[in-house]
Amino acid sequence: xxxxxxxxxxxxxxxxxxxxxxxxxxxxxxxxxxxxxxxxxxxxxxxxxxxxxxxxxxxxxxxxxxxxxxxxxxxxxxxxxxxxxxxxxxxxxxxxxxxxxxxxxxxxxxxxxxxxxxxxxxxxxxxxxxxxxxxxxxxxxxxxxxxxxxxxxxxxxxxxxxxxxxxxxxxxxxxxxxxxxxxxxxxxxxxxxxxxxxxxxxxxxxxxxxxxxxxxxxxxxxxxxxxxxxxxxxxxxxxxxxxxxxxxxxxxxxxxxxxxxxxxxxxxxxxxxxxxxxxxxxxxxxxxxxxxxxxxxxxxxxxxxxxxxxxxxxxxxxxxxxxxxx
Amino acid sequence: xxxxxxxxxxxxxxxxxxxxxxxxxxxxxxxxxxxxxxxxxxxxxxxxxxxxxxxxxxxxxxxxxxxxxxxxxxxxxxxxxxxxxxxxxxxxxxxxxxxxxxxxxxxxxxxxxxxxxxxxxxxxxxxxxxxxxxxxxxxxxxxxxxxxxxxxxxxxxxxxxxxxxxxxxxxxxxxxxxxxxxxxxxxxxxxxxxxxxxxxxxxxxxxxxxxxxxxxxxxxxxxxxxxxxxxxxxxxxxxxxxxxxxxxxxxxxxxxxxxxxxxxxxxxxxxxxxxxxxxxxxxxxxxxxxxxx
Numbered sequence: 001x002x003x004x005x006x007x008x009x010x011x012x013x014x015x016x017x018x019x020x021x022x023x024x025x026x027x028x029x030x031x032x033x034x035x036x037x038x039x040x041x042x043x044x045x046x047x048x049x050x051x052x053x054x055x056x057x058x059x060x061x062x063x064x065x066x067x068x069x070x071x072x073x074x075x076x077x078x079x080x081x082x083x084x085x086x087x088x089x090x091x092x093x094x095x096x097x098x099x100x101x102x103x104x105x106x107x108x109x110x111x112x113x114x115x116x117x118x119x120x121x122x123x124x125x126x127x128x129x130x131x132x133x134x135x136x137x138x139x140x141x142x143x144x145x146x147x148x149x150x151x152x153x154x155x156x157x158x159x160x161x162x163x164x165x166x167x168x169x170x171x172x173x174x175x176x177x178x179x180x181x182x183x184x185x186x187x188x189x190x191x192x193x194x195x196x197x198x199x200x201x202x203x204x205x206x207x208x209x210x211x212x213x214x215x216x217x218x219x220x221x222x223x224x225x226x227x228x229x230x231x232x233x234x235x236x237x238x239x240x241x242x243x244x245x246x247x248x249x250x251x252x253x254x255x256x257x258x259x260x261x262x263x264x265x266x267x268x269x270x271x272x273x274x275x276x277x278x279x280x281x282x283x284x285x286x287x288x289x290x291x292x293x294x295x296x297x298x299x300x301x302x303x304x305x306x307x308x309x310x311x312x313x314x315x316x317x318x319x320x321x322x323x324x325x326x
Numbered sequence: 327x328x329x330x331x332x333x334x335x336x337x338x339x340x341x342x343x344x345x346x347x348x349x350x351x352x353x354x355x356x357x358x359x360x361x362x363x364x365x366x367x368x369x370x371x372x373x374x375x376x377x378x379x380x381x382x383x384x385x386x387x388x389x390x391x392x393x394x395x396x397x398x399x400x401x402x403x404x405x406x407x408x409x410x411x412x413x414x415x416x417x418x419x420x421x422x423x424x425x426x427x428x429x430x431x432x433x434x435x436x437x438x439x440x441x442x443x444x445x446x447x448x449x450x451x452x453x454x455x456x457x458x459x460x461x462x463x464x465x466x467x468x469x470x471x472x473x474x475x476x477x478x479x480x481x482x483x484x485x486x487x488x489x490x491x492x493x494x495x496x497x498x499x500x501x502x503x504x505x506x507x508x509x510x511x512x513x514x515x516x517x518x519x520x521x522x523x524x525x526x527x528x529x530x531x532x533x534x535x536x537x538x539x540x541x542x543x544x545x546x547x548x549x550x551x552x553x554x555x556x557x558x559x560x561x562x563x564x565x566x567x568x569x570x571x572x573x574x575x576x577x578x579x580x581x582x583x584x585x586x587x588x589x590x591x592x593x594x595x596x597x598x599x600x601x602x603x604x605x606x607x608x609x610x611x612x613x614x615x616x617x618x619x
Binding site: 043 | 354357358361362364365366368369371372375383384385386388428429431432434435436439440441447451453454456457458459460461462463464465466467468469471484485487488491492495514519520521524545548549551552556566567568570571583586587590593594597598600601602605608609612613
């Protein structure tokens with residue numbers, strides 16, 4: 001991989017003589033960064049802080065300004081009844097929320113795992129030399145380019161229980177005997193989501209892995225072949241360790257993307273408890289059900305869960321982003 | 327695959343070796359065909375469906391059987407769709423333009439100047455680009471209402487900046503880092519200020535990177551759904567993805583699949599053409615943002 005430290009431009013050989021220049025450059029850099037940082041503060045930092053604040057209030061869509069501070073009541077709240085029984089409420093004891101957390105986690109892990117395997121296979125194919133490779137690479141880019149909503153609709157039509165081609169194909173092949181309501185039935189809705197997501201995002205995975213594969217010098221393979229190493233062994237002992245850093249980065253990109261999934265679930269399997277993810281349930285409460293504060297609490301938890309998972313992943317996986325090099 | 331063939335082996339052995347090679351060839355070929363079919367089929371099937379009319383649509387075919395334009399005329403008969411298309415184009419174009427303007431200077435600072443906290447800043451920017459968008463929804467909603475932007479294109483351009491800007495900064499930074507040091511040193515020796523270096527020295531070299539980054543950011547903005555759904559309330563500001571997700575038939579229970587497929591093909595075809603034309607650039611941009619970054 002390209003771990004060559006690029007020497008920082010114009011680092012002066014004679015430090016003292018040119019330190020003025022360095023200072024001027026750093027000052028200019030600060031001014032260059034300022035507009036971008038301000039923009040990000042307005043569109044990201046401030047709204048995030050406000051969302052977190054709203055999660056501690058009783059705000060509703062129509063009462064944003066005069067919301068009262070209620071501490072952690074949206075998260076966890078208890079009332080002691082006269083009979084002495086304690087009644088718990090709040091997101092942390094809401095089964096619908098934990099169901100969404102579970103759905104999101106198993107979706108993210110399962111779909112990213114499948115995509116990694118398929119992505120590697122596609123990348124290995126594209127890395128081989130054969131006539132028509134350009135066409136295959138172009139074909140692989142198509143699912144990536146299709147808007148998620150459009151792919152949700154396209155697959156929704158193919159998954160259609162009465163007139164869909166998937167049922168038709170499977171029945172003609174004799175694999176199933178009764179038509180399956182793929183997106184509506186509780187048993188299959190989750191798998192329908194996985195299938196569409198894998199189809200849509202395997203190309204991204206494949207291209208990232210391919211880029212890493214192409215950086216491996218060919219003579220390593222030649223050496224392995226001359227030594228009579230079995231190709232499968234070469235893959236696991238040579239190729240995989242060499243693409244591992246790139247693979248780890250690709251996986252975390254995809255994991256973060258999968259953990260925030262909204263559009264595919266919202267359009268392909270609306271109102272299915274088996275597929276409802278954290279993003280979907282948060283938005284539902286925020287906007288559709290007018291439980292603005294409650295939805296904010298859920299979106300805050302979603303943010304915290306993803307932040308913790310990311311840190312754990314980077315820490316355990318020793319992921320190195322090269323952005324900060326040099 | 328260099329299995330050593332010793333001179334003078336029996337013909338049987340040679341042919342079995344060839345057979346094995348042939349099997350592998352065929353298996354590889356089948357795998358390639360399988361990948362291409364799976365990747366392309368759903369889009370192909372959408373095109374097929376979009377050209378069917380009436381009850382034809384309820385019969386499953388795998389090859390083109392009819393060429394009826396009813397669904398397409400239906401899409402355009404619905405006045406709103408042209409509005410949705412122009413909304414999508416305006417929002418995506420302005421979002422990209424804004425992000426690129428802000429990110430050129432920022433990327434220069436992040437890629438060519440050494441200052442304390444640069445690594446941390448880059449990681450923060452990367453983190454923002456991978457942000458769960460729902461986490462800022464409530465705060466953005468308040469801001470957009472406060473500035474009376476609700477149900478306007480500005481609400482979308484404003485909110486799209488959250489993913490578009492970090493992305494363009496990140497990709498341009500990786501591109502700029504690879505520009506040769508010598509060019510910049512020569513400019514510094516000639517007394518050029520950082521500002522001059524960006525606009526006179528780097529910009530001419532950066533055009534390909536800007537096109538790639540802009541294209542990727544455009545596609546991301548074109549495809550966005552959550553903000554577009556939340557911050558608009560009628561067709562005057564809705565973008566294409568929202569419109570497609572809300573298409574409904576005459577009766578509530580009848581889904582107009584033909585029209586949906588026609589609209590889907592209409593908004594996807596330009597993207598697919600763009601992607602095929604700029605294939606190499608897109609791949610280099612994607613991997614610059616991923617592997618290298």
